[in-house]
Structure formats: C-alpha cells, structure tokens
Amino acid sequence: MKLFKILLLFIALSTFGCAEKENPSFTKEELVLIPQPKSLNLNQGSFEVTNSTKIIIAQDSLASVSSILNDLFKRAAGFELETSIDAHAENNIQLKINSEIAKEAYELKVTSENVILEANSKLGFVYGMETIRQLLPKEIESGSKVSDIEWYIPNVEITDAPQYSYRGNMLDVSRHFFGKEYIKKHIDRLAFLKLNTFHFHLVDDQGWRIEIKKYPKLTEVGGFRVDQEDSHWNARTKNEPDAKATFGGFYTQEDIKEIVAYAQERGIRVIPEIEMPAHVMSAIASYPWLSCTGEPIAVPSGGVWPITDIYCAGKESTFEFLEDVLSEVMQLFPGEYIHVGGDEATKTNWKTCPDCQRRIKEEGLADEDELQSYFMKRIEKFLNKNDRTLIGWDEILEGGLPEEATVMSWRGFEGGWEASAAGHDVIMTPTSHLYFDYYQGSPDNEPVAFNAFTPLKRVYEFRPVLDSMSVKQKKHVLGGQANLWAEYVPTEAHSEYMLFPRLAALAEVVWSPENKLDWEDFSVRIRKMMERFEVMGINYAKSAYAVQPESDIDLETGEITIKLKSEFPNTEIRYALNGEELNAESNLYENEIKVDTDTQLKAAVFKNGKVMGAVLDKTFKFHKAVAKPVIYKYPYNQNYASSGETALVNVLKGSKYFKDGRWQGWINNPAIITIDLEKETSVSEVIVGSLEEQGTGIYFPQQLKVEVSKDGKNFKEVASLKRDYQTNPGAKIDNFKMGFELQENIRFVRVSVEPLAKTPNGGGAWLFLDEIQIK
Incomplete structure (x- = not known):
C-alpha cells in the first residue's frame, strides 16, 4: 500500500511538471497605449515572445517592418526573431494582408498561441507593430540586455485607424543645427506615437542647412554664422559680412537621402521647407544679388525683426535661382508636398525697388501684397508642373491664394477657416496650442523659452476642426502639426525636453476618435508612459507635475x-x-x-x-501697505490690470511670465502711485517689484522716487534711485529697494516710477510692477 501511494505521488508530480505554464493576465490599467486605439478588448492570458518566436510576413516587402521589433529585442533581450514567409501554427507574430482594411488601419489579435496583425498597407503594419511595441514591457526600450524578465504581450483584440491623415511635427534646424543621427532618432519617436509627417525646416535667416550643388555658397557661407551662443537670442549683435563664421552645419545630399529613406521605412513622410520670399538672409549672405539692393550682408546670429532682407520679386534671376534650388530639392524628397514658407515678409525694399515696381506695373498688380501672391503663384505653377503641391504658412492668403495650395494655419485657426471655405486643404498648427517653443510650466522653473505658455493640457485640448465649419470645410482639414522653433533650443536634450510629453498629447488628439479623448484618462497613461520615455533615454519635461x-x-x-x-x-x-x-x-x-x-x-x-x-x-511678505487704498495718477493699461486697484498692495507677486495676471503695466506714462496707510505710521523703506523682458518691450525703470506726507497734500522726497540701461536678454524680476531715515507719523506714501525713456530700437517702453512694499 505504501509503495502504491508513492507511485501515485510520482505520477501526480510528473503530470504537474509536464503541464503547460499559464501565461499571466493583465488589467486594463496596465495597458499604456498612446494614442488610444479606436477599439480595444482585453482578454485573459498573454503571449510570450521567446528566442524561438518567429515573425511570419505575407511578402518580402514587409521584411523591413519586422525590424521595428527585432532592433528592440536584439538590444534588450539579446536575441533576434527569425523572419519567414512560411506560416507556423503557433508561437509566431503573423503579418497578414487584408484588402478590406483601410490604408492606415490595422487589426491586432493576440492570443496565448500567436499574434495576428492584419493590414492593407505597409503603413498599417508599421502602426500595428508600434502598438505591439507599446504592449511589451517598457524594458524592451533598453539600450542594453535586460536580465530576469519575460516578454509578455497581453491578449487583446484591437481595431484601429487614424482620425486625420496629416499628423505632423516640425523641427527648426536653421536656428540651431541638429545632426543626422538625432533626426533619425526623432523620426523613430514620431513613428512610436503614430505620427506620420516630419516637417523639415531647412532654411531660415540664421542658417541654410541643405546642400545645393549648383549653388555651393548656400552651405559654405549660409550654413554658418558668427558664434554668439553665449548671449541671449535677442541680445546678439549684427554681424559684418566679413566676420569669421564658425557656428552651424548642414546636411549633404547623401545625408538627406539617408534620412528620407530611414523615414520611409518607418511610415514617416518628410516635407522639406525652403523659405521664401522672407527668412532667407542666409541665402542673400551667400548670393547678395538675390536681394533688391544687392548689398552684402552676414548671416545673423540671433533675432531679426522686421525681416526686410528678402528675395527680390522683380528680377527673373531670383526665380531662376529658386527653380534650380527646388529642382534639386525635389530630387531628394519624393513626397507630394514642398513647403515654401511665405510668412513674415516685410516688403519695405519692394516698395522702393525699381525691379519690383516694374513687375507690379507689368503684371497689373495692385500692391506689394499682390506681388507676394504673384511670387507664390509662380512658384506653385513650377511645383505643380513637377507633380508637387505647395504648402505655405497662412500669410500666403494675403493678396490672393495660389490655386492648389495647402495652407498651414499658425496665427490661430482663422487662416485655416478662410482657406477651407475657399476650397483649400488645411493643416492646423495654431500658436495657441501647438507651438512647442513656448513655456510648458512656470518660467521661474523652466529653461529659457519664447515668452508664451503652452502646457500639456492645452495641447490635449486642441481639435483640428471648428464647430463653425461646414461639413465641406471640415473635409478640407487634413490634421494638425506641432512646431518646435529653435531660437531658444541649442541642444538635442533641450529639444527633447520641449517635445515630450507634449508630442504624445498631440499624437492622441490627431489619431484617436474624439469620443475617446479624455484628459483625466490620458493624464494617467502619460504618467506611466513617462516611465517608458526614461528607458528610451528621452529627456522629457516633468512640468505638468x-x-x-x-x-x-x-x-x-x-x-x-x-x-x-x-x-x-x-x-x-x-x-x-x-x-x-x-x-x-x-x-x-x-x-x-x-x-x-x-x-x-x-x-x-x-x-x-x-x-x-x-x-x-x-x-x-506682509508689510504696512497691505490692503491699503491706492490712488493712481495715470491708469494702468487695461490689458495688464492684474487684480485692479489693490494689486500693488496684495502681497501676491508675479512670475517671469508677464501674462500671469499678477503684473500691472504702463506704456507711455510713468507709474505714480499714492498709498494711504489710513493711520499715522513710521516708515523707513519702500521696495518696488518690477519685471524686465526686453524681447517683448518690457524694461526696468530708469528712475524711482519716494515721497511721504502726513496730510496727503504736502509731500517730502525721502529717497530716489537712478539706474542706467543694461542689456538684459532674458526675463528677470528685480526688487528695487529704497531705504531712508525713519519717518514718523506718516500716512501717505507716493512712489513715482519712471519708465525707460527710449528703448534701443526707439519708441516707448512698457513698465511692469507687481508689488510696492512699505516697511
């Protein structure tokens, strides 16, 4: 009997040991997918990827799609998945062609036996593979082998497709140049988020970044500028044409081919931007005959405003040059779109240029705005002849829109509304939601940025279409794009900081159905996705915390x-x-x-x-003037009123962001403020808080004065302070202290704050104050 029991125990243990291991199940909270799929069902169990798992492809042309996972597994798991066109019953990831599915859509079914991904195009397979990537543990993003981890994919059924056909991001590589490897890394991250368009801003005043073989000086001269990186962007001095230029860089045509091919493998189209007629000082520095005056200029090292050095629209040589340049560009970029800028052209030189005025007369144009329209329409005809579509910033609406142009609406949504009403395709990229060179948190804690505010939640609130649009108009809205201008973005790490996590918010808004968009749900997922960003080595911002x-x-x-x-x-x-x-x-x-x-x-x-x-x-800081009555000799500007007449005595200080609602502003007048302490008081110090942001026209005061009175009629000066103008390129807060001999039995204190009389560019200066402390 004892022997029989031992035999039974042996059989039981043997049976248990041979039983299949049950793969773990996951909760919905453990799935961190951005963007949110169109539909998702989570089932029990999971599929384990091992070194014996195979990727089964429907045809050889899909072999490159397998690299999306294989590159990750090689680094993080130490093995590569065999790719084959021969199907096996289980332990594989199958890519099946389904002609019933839309172009960018995919269907994904994961069971414990296999993974089946169906799509009708390479794009669909790319997006499906990126979803599988996000379903894997975050450690799959590791740059080196990870031990003691099993690679499970939760059992899910997903049906997915994008809401908008254009899902883009623009990088400005003119203001600060970023190397080829960073661009490729960025393209990987766009694909990870199912964005499909990389807008490559290759030309601007501060640098020409693409090799044009017929015009080598464009990169030899235009690709470099005098190194003034130790100064704030808006405090950099004008360069002389013969000054030594060492800061910059450019992409060779071989670099461009490599970037474009790399992007194509990852489902990303690359749209080059070749600016015109403005933002081209780098070209004019290379070939002065492109301007109206023909005078030599240098590539600027910093901000330029207004932009008056622009292409001459009257000379035929200008158009010959541009057609030559665009011909080489089109050879490098095979896609449908060419972006030609068209923004911020100050036409001062056109008004006095005999060639431009002759062109206006000969073409029967009304004015310089119509001359810009002529310019753009002529370039459009050339592009159309080469089977390309022109994209321009919304200024191309001025003077008449080129016939088949697509408009990128950046100055709000209005340009997009107008263009769509006229039957033109539109890409929405409004400054209010999608300018990533703006602060995403308080400027007191953030790296220097353009002094405006685009937090993560505001990006998520972006919607490409407007309720006021007709059904026909809405069909012309292709999607949305985030722009990262690089005036204040000198490094790759800084670029990542400005892009992430805001780029993930845009990705969800332009991919997921609107009824799936929910800020609270997204805020949970993005916090978990940040953990993956860390493994990916992305220097993301934590500003939303x-x-x-x-x-x-x-x-x-x-x-x-x-x-x-x-x-x-x-x-x-x-x-x-x-x-x-x-x-x-x-x-x-x-x-x-x-x-x-x-x-x-x-x-x-x-x-x-x-x-x-x-x-x-x-x-x-509490003080003797808190909540006391205030009398203003000159009213503050209603656009910068703060909390009204007690704003300067409410203890609440402003930040470096001048629109934070804590600053009172004056223009063309001093701030002369009398504070009634309501009873006789001893005073010995007055402190005036002020803001300077020279780039936006706000300057520290040049003179301050304190007067005291017992009766409110007879005042005695007790302190004054003068300061000379100093260049201060960033936003800065200072508290101007004026101490004086103790004054007793004082009831009224009058503080006079004189603004800077004349700014470096001429004209009046804004004066901003947040608090007057009396001690």
Missing part, C-alpha cells in the same frame, strides 16, 4: 488663502512652511492654506516618496 499656486487676499482681514494644484489631476502634494524640510513626511495638502504673516511655502508633487517636477518655493 509642478505645483501651481493660486492665492487670494481678503482685503478686510489681510489674510491670504493659498490653493495648490498640479496640471495632472489627483496628485499627492506635500508642503512645508517657514524653513521646514520638504519631504515625503511633510504636510499632505488637502485643504487651502491661510496665512497672515510673513510665510515661506515649499510644495511639490510626490510619487512613491519621490519629488516629481519642480519644487515650489514662494515667500509671502
């Missing part, structure tokens, strides 16, 4: 109420007061904070005991 304070003062009690939030909902915010250490054990923010004395506040979002994003460090 930053604590955003909202504060109000009760003018009756002088008490300040502080509310804390982050852009991401449902985050763990902790705070510390008055020098306490901020850590994972600090006060959990649950209710608003109230203060009525000098208070230092530190706060941050925490996750798993770690600080996420920037730490808020803000001090609220």
Whole structure:
C-alpha cells in the first residue's frame, strides 16, 4: 500500500511538471497605449515572445517592418526573431494582408498561441507593430540586455485607424543645427506615437542647412554664422559680412537621402521647407544679388525683426535661382508636398525697388501684397508642373491664394477657416496650442523659452476642426502639426525636453476618435508612459507635475488663502512652511492654506516618496501697505490690470511670465502711485517689484522716487534711485529697494516710477510692477 501511494505521488508530480505554464493576465490599467486605439478588448492570458518566436510576413516587402521589433529585442533581450514567409501554427507574430482594411488601419489579435496583425498597407503594419511595441514591457526600450524578465504581450483584440491623415511635427534646424543621427532618432519617436509627417525646416535667416550643388555658397557661407551662443537670442549683435563664421552645419545630399529613406521605412513622410520670399538672409549672405539692393550682408546670429532682407520679386534671376534650388530639392524628397514658407515678409525694399515696381506695373498688380501672391503663384505653377503641391504658412492668403495650395494655419485657426471655405486643404498648427517653443510650466522653473505658455493640457485640448465649419470645410482639414522653433533650443536634450510629453498629447488628439479623448484618462497613461520615455533615454519635461499656486487676499482681514494644484489631476502634494524640510513626511495638502504673516511655502508633487517636477518655493511678505487704498495718477493699461486697484498692495507677486495676471503695466506714462496707510505710521523703506523682458518691450525703470506726507497734500522726497540701461536678454524680476531715515507719523506714501525713456530700437517702453512694499 505504501509503495502504491508513492507511485501515485510520482505520477501526480510528473503530470504537474509536464503541464503547460499559464501565461499571466493583465488589467486594463496596465495597458499604456498612446494614442488610444479606436477599439480595444482585453482578454485573459498573454503571449510570450521567446528566442524561438518567429515573425511570419505575407511578402518580402514587409521584411523591413519586422525590424521595428527585432532592433528592440536584439538590444534588450539579446536575441533576434527569425523572419519567414512560411506560416507556423503557433508561437509566431503573423503579418497578414487584408484588402478590406483601410490604408492606415490595422487589426491586432493576440492570443496565448500567436499574434495576428492584419493590414492593407505597409503603413498599417508599421502602426500595428508600434502598438505591439507599446504592449511589451517598457524594458524592451533598453539600450542594453535586460536580465530576469519575460516578454509578455497581453491578449487583446484591437481595431484601429487614424482620425486625420496629416499628423505632423516640425523641427527648426536653421536656428540651431541638429545632426543626422538625432533626426533619425526623432523620426523613430514620431513613428512610436503614430505620427506620420516630419516637417523639415531647412532654411531660415540664421542658417541654410541643405546642400545645393549648383549653388555651393548656400552651405559654405549660409550654413554658418558668427558664434554668439553665449548671449541671449535677442541680445546678439549684427554681424559684418566679413566676420569669421564658425557656428552651424548642414546636411549633404547623401545625408538627406539617408534620412528620407530611414523615414520611409518607418511610415514617416518628410516635407522639406525652403523659405521664401522672407527668412532667407542666409541665402542673400551667400548670393547678395538675390536681394533688391544687392548689398552684402552676414548671416545673423540671433533675432531679426522686421525681416526686410528678402528675395527680390522683380528680377527673373531670383526665380531662376529658386527653380534650380527646388529642382534639386525635389530630387531628394519624393513626397507630394514642398513647403515654401511665405510668412513674415516685410516688403519695405519692394516698395522702393525699381525691379519690383516694374513687375507690379507689368503684371497689373495692385500692391506689394499682390506681388507676394504673384511670387507664390509662380512658384506653385513650377511645383505643380513637377507633380508637387505647395504648402505655405497662412500669410500666403494675403493678396490672393495660389490655386492648389495647402495652407498651414499658425496665427490661430482663422487662416485655416478662410482657406477651407475657399476650397483649400488645411493643416492646423495654431500658436495657441501647438507651438512647442513656448513655456510648458512656470518660467521661474523652466529653461529659457519664447515668452508664451503652452502646457500639456492645452495641447490635449486642441481639435483640428471648428464647430463653425461646414461639413465641406471640415473635409478640407487634413490634421494638425506641432512646431518646435529653435531660437531658444541649442541642444538635442533641450529639444527633447520641449517635445515630450507634449508630442504624445498631440499624437492622441490627431489619431484617436474624439469620443475617446479624455484628459483625466490620458493624464494617467502619460504618467506611466513617462516611465517608458526614461528607458528610451528621452529627456522629457516633468512640468505638468509642478505645483501651481493660486492665492487670494481678503482685503478686510489681510489674510491670504493659498490653493495648490498640479496640471495632472489627483496628485499627492506635500508642503512645508517657514524653513521646514520638504519631504515625503511633510504636510499632505488637502485643504487651502491661510496665512497672515510673513510665510515661506515649499510644495511639490510626490510619487512613491519621490519629488516629481519642480519644487515650489514662494515667500509671502506682509508689510504696512497691505490692503491699503491706492490712488493712481495715470491708469494702468487695461490689458495688464492684474487684480485692479489693490494689486500693488496684495502681497501676491508675479512670475517671469508677464501674462500671469499678477503684473500691472504702463506704456507711455510713468507709474505714480499714492498709498494711504489710513493711520499715522513710521516708515523707513519702500521696495518696488518690477519685471524686465526686453524681447517683448518690457524694461526696468530708469528712475524711482519716494515721497511721504502726513496730510496727503504736502509731500517730502525721502529717497530716489537712478539706474542706467543694461542689456538684459532674458526675463528677470528685480526688487528695487529704497531705504531712508525713519519717518514718523506718516500716512501717505507716493512712489513715482519712471519708465525707460527710449528703448534701443526707439519708441516707448512698457513698465511692469507687481508689488510696492512699505516697511
């Protein structure tokens, strides 16, 4: 009997040992897909990828698609999946052609036995493979072999297709040049997010980046500028034509061919932009005869405004040059579109140029705007003759739109609305939502950027079509595009920081059905996707984690109420007061904070005991003028009114972002403010908070004066401060302190703040103040 029991136990153990291992199941919360698929069903179980798994392709032309996964597995898993056209029953990833599926669509079915991906085009297979990639553990993105991990793909059924045919991103490589390898890396990331268009901004005033063999000086001269990288973009001086130019770079035609081929393998079309008639100082520096004056100029190292050195529209040689250039460009870029710019042309020289005026007369044009229209229509005819479609920024609407042009609407949505109403295709790329050179968090914590604000949530709120459009108009909206201009983006790491995670938000908006778009759901997924970005080595921004304070003062009690939030909902915010250490054990923010004395506040979002994003460090300084009546001799500008007549005595300070609602502004007048302390008081110091942002016309004051009075009629000057103009290229806040001998029994304090009399460019200066402290 004992022997029989032992035999039974042996049989049971043998049977158990031979049983198939059951693959794990996943929850919906564990699936981190961006963009969100059109439909997704999650089933029990998963498929394991091992070194014996094969990729089965329907035809040899799909072999390159297998590299999307194979390149990852080679690095992270240490093995490569065999690719074959011979089907096997199980343990494979099959790519099947399904002629019933739309061009960019795909269907994916994962079971524990195999993975079946169906599509009707190479694009569909690329997108399906990128979905499989996102379903794999994030460690698949590792640049080196990962041990002790199993490569499971959750069992899912996905049907997916994009909402818009144009899903793009523009990189400006003129203002700062980025090498070929970074461009290829960026193309990989576009494909990862199912974006399908790379807009290559190759030409601008500050650099010509594409080799044109017939005109070698375009890169020899136009590809380089004087190195002034140690100065802010808008503080750089004008270069002389013979100055030594060493900063820059360009792509050879072989580089361009390699980039375009690389993109094609990943389902990305590349659209070159060859600017005209403006943003071409790099070309004119190379060949001065392209301008109206023919005078030598240098490639500028920084900002130029207005842009008056533009191509001459009157000379035939200009059009011969452009046709030669475009002919070489079209040989390198086989796609349908050529972008020709058309924006921000200041036509000052055209008005005095005899060649341009003769052209206007001969062509029967009304003015210089129509001359630009003539210019663009002529270029369009040349492109059309070569089976290409012209794209231009929305300024090409001025003076008359080329017949078959596609409009890229950047100055809001209005240009897109107008062009679609006229029957033209439109790509929406409004500054309000899709300019990624703008700040994504408080300028107090962010690297220097263009002084405007595009946070992650605003990108996600973008919708390419407008409710006011007709059904016919909406059909002309091809999609959307994010633009990263590079004036303030000198490095690849900085470029990544400005692009991610905002590019993921755009990707979902232009791919996923509108009824699938939900900010709270996206905010959960993008936080998990950031973990994958880390493994991918992307220097993404954590700005959406930053604590955003909202504060109000009760003018009756002088008490300040502080509310804390982050852009991401449902985050763990902790705070510390008055020098306490901020850590994972600090006060959990649950209710608003109230203060009525000098208070230092530190706060941050925490996750798993770690600080996420920037730490808020803000001090609220109470003083003798808090909530007291204020009399203005000259009214503040209504566009910059802050909170009104008590804004300068409410303790609430402004940030470096001049539109944050905390700054009061004056133009063409000084700020002369009288504060009634309401009772006799001893005073010995006045501090005036001011902002300077010279690039937007805001300057520190040149003179300040303090006067005091007991009766509000007879004032005595007790302090003054003069300062000379200084070049200050970035946004800067300063507190101008004026101390003086103790003045007793004072009730009224008058502060006079004189703006800079004349800016370096001439004209008046804005004066911005946020608080007047009296001590």
